[in-house]
Amino acid sequence: MTMVSNEYGKIITIEQAVEMIDDGCSLMVGGFGGIGSPPSLLQAIIDKGVQQITLICNDTAFPHIGVGPLVAQGRIKKAVVSHIGSNPIAGQLLHEGKMEVEFSPQGILIERIRAGGAGLGGILVDIGVGHEWLAKGKPTVDIDGNRYLLERPLTADISLVYAKKADPFGNLIYDKSARNTNPLVAMAGRITIAEVEEIVPLGELDPEEIVTPGIFVTYIVQSNGVDWKWIWE
Amino acid sequence: MTMVSNEYGKIITIEQAVEMIDDGCSLMVGGFGGIGSPPSLLQAIIDKGVQQITLICNDTAFPHIGVGPLVAQGRIKKAVVSHIGSNPIAGQLLHEGKMEVEFSPQGILIERIRAGGAGLGGILVDIGVGHEWLAKGKPTVDIDGNRYLLERPLTADISLVYAKKADPFGNLIYDKSARNTNPLVAMAGRITIAEVEEIVPLGELDPEEIVTPGIFVTYIVQSNGVDWKWIWE
Amino acid sequence: MDMGVRERIAKRAAQELIDGMVVNLGIGIPSLIPNFLPEERRIIFQAENGILGIGKSPKKGEEDAHLCNAGGYPITVVEGASYFDSATAFAMIRKGLIDVTVLGGLQVSERGDLANWMVPGKRVPGVGGAMELAQKTKKVIVVMSHVNKDGEPKIVQQCSLPLTAWRCVDLIITDMAVIEVTDEGLLLKEVMAPYDVEDVISCTAARLKMASAIKRIE
Amino acid sequence: MDMGVRERIAKRAAQELIDGMVVNLGIGIPSLIPNFLPEERRIIFQAENGILGIGKSPKKGEEDAHLCNAGGYPITVVEGASYFDSATAFAMIRKGLIDVTVLGGLQVSERGDLANWMVPGKRVPGVGGAMELAQKTKKVIVVMSHVNKDGEPKIVQQCSLPLTAWRCVDLIITDMAVIEVTDEGLLLKEVMAPYDVEDVISCTAARLKMASAIKRIE
Numbered sequence: 001m002t003m004v005s006n007e008y009g010k011i012i013t014i015e016q017a018v019e020m021i022d023d024g025c026s027l028m029v030g031g032f033g034g035i036g037s038p039p040s041l042l043q044a045i046i047d048k049g050v051q052q053i054t055l056i057c058n059d060t061a062f063p064h065i066g067v068g069p070l071v072a073q074g075r076i077k078k079a080v081v082s083h084i085g086s087n088p089i090a091g092q093l094l095h096e097g098k099m100e101v102e103f104s105p106q107g108i109l110i111e112r113i114r115a116g117g118a119g120l121g122g123i124l125v126d127i128g129v130g131h132e133w134l135a136k137g138k139p140t141v142d143i144d145g146n147r148y149l150l151e152r153p154l155t156a157d158i159s160l161v162y163a164k165k166a167d168p169f170g171n172l173i174y175d176k177s178a179r180n181t182n183p184l185v186a187m188a189g190r191i192t193i194a195e196v197e198e199i200v201p202l203g204e205l206d207p208e209e210i211v212t213p214g215i216f217v218t219y220i221v222q223s224n225g226v227d228w229k230w231i232w233e
Numbered sequence: 234m235t236m237v238s239n240e241y242g243k244i245i246t247i248e249q250a251v252e253m254i255d256d257g258c259s260l261m262v263g264g265f266g267g268i269g270s271p272p273s274l275l276q277a278i279i280d281k282g283v284q285q286i287t288l289i290c291n292d293t294a295f296p297h298i299g300v301g302p303l304v305a306q307g308r309i310k311k312a313v314v315s316h317i318g319s320n321p322i323a324g325q326l327l328h329e330g331k332m333e334v335e336f337s338p339q340g341i342l343i344e345r346i347r348a349g350g351a352g353l354g355g356i357l358v359d360i361g362v363g364h365e366w367l368a369k370g371k372p373t374v375d376i377d378g379n380r381y382l383l384e385r386p387l388t389a390d391i392s393l394v395y396a397k398k399a400d401p402f403g404n405l406i407y408d409k410s411a412r413n414t415n416p417l418v419a420m421a422g423r424i425t426i427a428e429v430e431e432i433v434p435l436g437e438l439d440p441e442e443i444v445t446p447g448i449f450v451t452y453i454v455q456s457n458g459v460d461w462k463w464i465w466e
Numbered sequence: 467m468d469m470g471v472r473e474r475i476a477k478r479a480a481q482e483l484i485d486g487m488v489v490n491l492g493i494g495i496p497s498l499i500p501n502f503l504p505e506e507r508r509i510i511f512q513a514e515n516g517i518l519g520i521g522k523s524p525k526k527g528e529e530d531a532h533l534c535n536a537g538g539y540p541i542t543v544v545e546g547a548s549y550f551d552s553a554t555a556f557a558m559i560r561k562g563l564i565d566v567t568v569l570g571g572l573q574v575s576e577r578g579d580l581a582n583w584m585v586p587g588k589r590v591p592g593v594g595g596a597m598e599l600a601q602k603t604k605k606v607i608v609v610m611s612h613v614n615k616d617g618e619p620k621i622v623q624q625c626s627l628p629l630t631a632w633r634c635v636d637l638i639i640t641d642m643a644v645i646e647v648t649d650e651g652l653l654l655k656e657v658m659a660p661y662d663v664e665d666v667i668s669c670t671a672a673r674l675k676m677a678s679a680i681k682r683i684e
Numbered sequence: 685m686d687m688g689v690r691e692r693i694a695k696r697a698a699q700e701l702i703d704g705m706v707v708n709l710g711i712g713i714p715s716l717i718p719n720f721l722p723e724e725r726r727i728i729f730q731a732e733n734g735i736l737g738i739g740k741s742p743k744k745g746e747e748d749a750h751l752c753n754a755g756g757y758p759i760t761v762v763e764g765a766s767y768f769d770s771a772t773a774f775a776m777i778r779k780g781l782i783d784v785t786v787l788g789g790l791q792v793s794e795r796g797d798l799a800n801w802m803v804p805g806k807r808v809p810g811v812g813g814a815m816e817l818a819q820k821t822k823k824v825i826v827v828m829s830h831v832n833k834d835g836e837p838k839i840v841q842q843c844s845l846p847l848t849a850w851r852c853v854d855l856i857i858t859d860m861a862v863i864e865v866t867d868e869g870l871l872l873k874e875v876m877a878p879y880d881v882e883d884v885i886s887c888t889a890a891r892l893k894m895a896s897a898i899k900r901i902e
Binding site for chain 1: 513514515517530532533536537539540550551552555559560583589592593597598602628
């Protein structure tokens with residue numbers, strides 16, 4: 001294991017991390033189709049039996065991948081996502097009225113998450129203006145003859161992200177397309193927990209390559225790695 | 234010099250670049266206090282005699298640094314900036330009514346630039362709400378008992394940025410704090426010209442380290458380097 | 467549709483992609499398109515999860531679980547590729563920097579409205595990134611079967627399913643025909659063997675204008 | 685103010701910074717603060733141009749023109765530092781992740797209003813990043829001379845200059861005194877030699893409550 005010093009007190013165990021995640025919490029999770037989602041934290045949340053979660057995530061992944069099992073086990077009260085098509089159980093729960101789903105177009109969802117992380121009060125977008133389903137209940141603003149939807153920022157009690165490396169301050173780098181929504185999700189939580197493949201000593205990450213500055217990261221946990229089978233395997 | 238192939242047709246000369254920059258254009262320039270501003274392009278604009286520019290930049294730099302000489306030579310009709318304090322000539326021109334200045338708080342200015350680059354219709358902010366000078370003329374939106382200013386996106390005919398390296402597709406990496414506003418300015422121009430210290434062959438930049446994907450960059454020019462004296466020299 | 471038909475559609479769609487274009491491919495049939503591009507054609511493929519410069523599919527056993535397209539399938543990248551977050555990916559899309567997107571469809575109307583995200587009471591997969599791609603991409607190509615599983619036309623006068631975006635589709639490529647959406651309505655340009663013009667008309671629930679010379683694709 | 689006075693103010697301000705804090709320093713007097721921090725104190729300095737983890741000033745001749753603070757002066761970075769764009773820098777600020785900011789001031793009112801960006805008809809430098817720092821940082825410290833060049837008090841009942849932000853200042857450190865802004869008004873806590881309490885009162889145009897024990901700084 002690592003000889004990294006925990007000088008900022010941010011490195012904790014997965015057990016300590018899930019102590020912060022309780023029934024009824026809002027949980028924002030990085031990842032896209034399960035890729036780039038934190039496997040060990042998600043498993044620990046299932047094991048703890050957390051219920052009634054408001055989940056904010058790009059999508060509901062696949063039934064056995066990423067946030068999929070949380071959905072499949074009925075732990076999600078409401079999901080704020082861009083699509084649920086790859087997880088048939090999500091569609092079934094929605095149909096049966098057992099899970100509420102708020103759909104946002106994918107690029108608007110991630111901008112809402114960014115707005116939450118960047119301390120903005122909202123964004124105006126021209127995507128979906130007048131749409132019978134997706135504009136429902138959203139205020140509009142007219143500027144210079146154009147109509148925009150006012151989209152609200154998203155934040156959460158806890159943000160969970162998955163990264164390739166962290167240093168003890170919480171600076172993060174990601175791995176290829178597993179970066180996806182993680183840098184934005186990392187900014188948007190009131191508490192952000194980063195599950196990482198490797199914790200490296202302070203100074204080992206080049207300041208130039210850091211994608212998420214450590215100030216956005218509250219805690220760091222060592223990942224046990226992915227234990228699900230990918231859809232292409 | 235370089236043996237880089239110009240397979241995307243993006244690599245042009247500084248002469249070709251300034252041909253696109255005409256009297257009365259809107260010009261967005263990367264940099265912060267002159268650091269990270271493109272010296273050769275700015276000099277070429279002065280040499281060409283371009284007038285009546287609407288300048289969007291973090292600040293007006295120093296009289297002899299960055300965009301400062303453009304200001305000092307009276308080439309700017311209107312400046313959209315966060316401050317002009319380090320360039321006394323800007324204050325003098327403002328006082329004499331020879332240059333219009335629109336002040337935006339620094340972090341709001343760069344969010345407006347980002348909004349322009351990201352195709353948003355505007356952002357809501359709680360900075361400066363009710364301010365006698367900075368909220369003047371800006372619409373407000375009330376949500377859940379909070380009042381926000383509606384800030385409009387900024388775009389420009391031409392964006393000029395300064396980077397450390399480009400490949401022929403226009404992928405950019407920056408150098409330390411000379412990154413500052415450049416990645417956002419690079420996104421916001423209708424045409425974006427990157428002045429770079431070095432043009433490297435395609436494939437030499439690690440996909441993971443690229444800060445500005447080349448799709449945002451229309452043209453690339455080789456820099457002749459900085460010819461001004463820094464304030465600390 | 468059997469694999470042969472899906473591949474014929476993908477093969478025809480591949481002809482729409484020309485050198486230097488930036489292209490975003492949806493999941494399903496669109497993802498087959500790269501297999502039909504000539505080796506020398508240089509298309510820049512973007513994926514909304516945060517990749518520009520997608521290359522060939524990796525060989526079996528050489529997949530990287532952290533290098534996948536928006537559909538979750540392994541890819542490789544070409545020289546000059548970059549990784550970024552998905553907010554940046556959609557900034558590219560909303561700013562109109564994508565030249566072509568190829569999407570699947572449930573219905574397309576004669577004025578180019580697209581419905582491809584839900585069947586009320588049955589399936590609600592969600593819009594994903596389709597709404598922004600359809601609304602903001604310079605050229606939107608829809609690839610789909612000409613009729614649905616019940617034999618009903620998917621090209622209609624007015625969509626009965628909830629829309630993804632209005633007046634966005636430029637070209638429709640099906641297993642029966644290639645149809646352009648013009649300001650004057652739908653223009654039948656090509657017919658795929660073994661079908662003929664009459665077949666296409668009878669399977670289409672919208673007015674079709676005939677191109678001056680309708681090409682037959684064998 | 686001669687250099688000695690500026691440095692005394694900076695030295696006193698340095699005592700407000702404790703281990704682990706994330707701190708943004710304005711230009712001018714605030715930039716002198718790092719010179720007065722004990723070697724072992726670990727403060728994380730942020731700069732709004734896009735740096736977290738600023739270290740000491742470089743030695744003469746070792747400056748890097750591309751590694752400067754928001755004021756344009758060369759810096760170095762510590763282990764664990766990161767570079768980012770200025771939108772990200774202000775995301776940190778607006779999200780309230782900065783523990784302390786130390787700013788210069790033209791006027792501070794007794795309820796903590798700050799004016800530090802313009803003198804109408806004279807100087808209009810612009811707000812820069814001060815408005816967001818003042819409005820969003822957990823603790824705002826203003827360092828300034830107690831009176832202006834004309835001898836007029838800068839701590840006032842109500843600011844006559846255009847404000848930067850309202851009710852934002854927590855602590856005022858001048859060449860004469862250390863004054864806390866409380867819900868009950870200004871609280872005089874320390875007096876700097878050679879001044880005494882009477883001097884501070886006569887140079888302040890706002891009500892001052894006296895702390896139970898006023899410390900004297902030599």
